[in-house]
Amino acid sequence: METPSVKMLETFDYPHSDDRYDEVYGNQSIMNDHWQHLLNGLKTLGVQGIQERHLKAERILRDDGATYNSSSTQLSTTWQLDPVPVLLGSEEWSVIEDGLLERSELFNLILKDLYGERELIRHGVIPPELVFSHPGFLRACHGVVLPGEHQLILHAADMVRDADGNMQVISDRTQAPSGAGYALENRTVMSRVLPSLFRDSHVHRLSLFFQTLRIKLNNLARHITTDQPRVVILTPGSYSETYFEHAYLANYLGYPLVQGSDLRVSNGYLWMKSLGEMERVDVVLRRIDDVFADPVELRSDSSLGVPGLLEVVRSGKVIIANPLGSGILENPVLLRYLPDIGMHFLGRKPQLASVKTYWCGDPQDLTYVLDNIKNLVIKPHFHKSGTQSIFGSRLDEKQQLALQHQLKTSPLSFVAQEYVRPSTTPTWSGNELVPRPTVLRSFSVASESAYRIMPGGLTRVGNSATSVSLSNQQGAFSKDTWILASETEKQSKPLRVAQPWTPPATKQPRAVFPCRVVENLFWMGRYAERAESALRLLRTVFVQFNSTYHMPDQTRQLLLRTVTQVTTTYPGFTGVDPELFAEPESELLAVILDTERNGSVCSNLNALITCSDQARDLLSADTQRVINDLRDEMAALTGELQAGLNAAPEEALDPLVTTLLALAGLWQESMVRGLGWRFMDMGRRVEKAIQAVRLLRSALVQVLPEDEQLRVLEAVLLSSETLITFRRRDNYDSDMERGLELLLNDSSNPRSVFYQVELLRQHLSELRSTAHGPGLEKEDRYLLEASSVIQLSTLEELVMHDDNQAIRGGLDQLLGRLEHLLQETSSQISSKYFDQVKVHQQFVRANWDEEL
Known part of the structure; x- marks a missing residue:
């Protein structure tokens, strides 16, 4: 239970925002009832208490290895989580949930139509250019059909509130929607950071969503084979922005995490390279984009996919979720025609509105966009790495003219949307609660009869009050989203699922994993021992050199040559250089710190960490925590040795040796x-x-x-x-x-x-x-x-x-x-x-x- 801070602040209040819709107050000056319990609890904790829980959350995320990789710098940063959740009442959520269910069904119908009869084009509901000019439409996937009613297995929608408090969808994700794993990690952390508030708020659980996903994937596999069906998760690799999520879901769902090089097509089937044999794969939950999946038929320079994969998909010998070609549904132009599409398929407009969208491929829309560019957000119709939305209000006159020229030159490639100013929510910043703009991404997964919506989702928060781009790449951070049960649900629903899911017929077969993972584990062991051996030897040499004993030159040279020969940091001390033997400090520092030098301590430790990233889904939480300690100790080592080797350098090496010993102990005592x-x-x-x-x-x-x-x-x-x-x-x-x-x-x-x-x-x-x-x-x-x-x-x-x-x-x-x-x-x-x-x-x- 949270203990209140000793120091209480009477002024610890959340300010009312007058210029936009706020989650706490809405459009009124009175706080919404479901927020009062949370804010009163936070006020009881006080500034010091909240700050302590914020630091605890950061520590848990760091220990769990929860990271987000920047695509521009390729640097991993710890996942950012605000300690104050977002709250939505059950009644309000039920309305949103109905709209999301309908939207997922509608997008499923669109996907089936575009790769099937194409009624939408034949009946003039949508222009053909919308489809055929979009790189996400894969002609090679025409006629590919998944078993069952639902072709779209996973769907995500980004939503913001407008000025009236109504949710509007600003974009959809249908290729490989990311964020569900981070939402689950956020929930795990928040239940530990604020256990009493979480328990008393009767928050809807997320586990049923992931259980539904696992049931669906296993049932899909049963359409391929009934004999030990195998499901794998295909990842681009450890340099992917969301690689942590891929490994996290593989662990949570119990599926092998594979890369394209772990798979091959042979004899008309897809196989996973395992030790001593090839394991047949029946279902692939992909985390790579469509065009990278098959270098033979799609993007020829891709090293992320599997040659010949699409042919196996067409033959029905393997199922991919989401199906290849579903990237066409991410075309924001669809939002412009979604009301008409809803009327065609459902006989009504969608309940959950989309933001007002204009397509520059339509002459009337283009004229409107050119005349009102300062009030619109310009987006490319095909999202790819490095592309960003352009906010017309932030452009000067020269930039506006350049953008207008680009829109006239390539009108089919751009859409414009009215800017919906996001609602604000309480966020912890500078030891106080401040309003920050938010966007909510919610997720749906197909079950056997309908879709199941994740109760809540991943909320992203701007890092300032004026933030307009709420993406992780732009520095946004996350919040846990709590859907609060009504009083009736509190009494009738237990806190835990009464009947945990245990499908007898589709149980994942014996634990196997790709040879790549085993190879990285093998080299993890080698690099760990290599680094420990070098550290022990260097530590011993430093002790000998810094003792009061006068060491003869012959012995000194022998020990220094031993350092080079054991660490293989040649040429080092193997040559005949009297100055180097007389002043060995710079060479010894390079043997420790030079990451570009093969055999150096830091080079070996970096290789160890790289191997651990490749095998992340097989490493325990404690092992991941120790590897994070290695990262920290390496970072600290450079600072400690900047002054040279004059002040007991062996003491600076001790923490690294101790951490490597802890890692070896975990492997020996804790690994199955x-x-x-x-x-x-x-x-x-x-x-x-x-x-x-x-x-x-x-x-x-x-x-x-x-x-x-x-x-x-x-x-x-x-x-x-x-x-x-x-x-x-x-x-x-x-x-x-x-x-x-x-x-x-x-x-x-x-x-x-x-x-x-x-x-x-x-x-x-x-x-x-x-x-x-x-x-x-x-x-x-x-x-x-x-x-x-x-x-x-x-x-x-x-x-x-x-x-x-x-x-x-x-x-x-x-x-x-x-x-x-x-x-x-x-x-x-x-x-x-x-x-x-x-x-x-x-x-x-x-x-x-x-x-x-």
């Missing part, structure tokens, strides 16, 4: 022992063994005077976290023999090379579920040889050295062979499990539509 964990652990073991071999070879092959040799050996043991064990063991052999035994072939030491090799052999043995042909697989041979050469070698032979060359030849030869065998093992794993399907790409780019 499935294929994902197995390949991640295999990556860790391969890399840990390679790093240990490189460390031993770089630091211990060269012979030093006895005192210096022991110091280097102890530095290696300290870097490997085994120095205490070394010192406590019986002194029955030479120091070098005891150290090599501990680091190389001690089966009880979880950091020894032999320990990693044996675990790798166990993993590979578990992966072979069916018998193979006679003999061992290549990777088995490599690991068997590695295990054998370690066990057959004797410590006495390994520590022997050539006095003339001052190196331990036997040790050097053994470690060189081990590194080769481990690298070959990794390559064999990659070629066997990750490289089964090649990415196909056309040699010729043929964007004829754009040229025309």
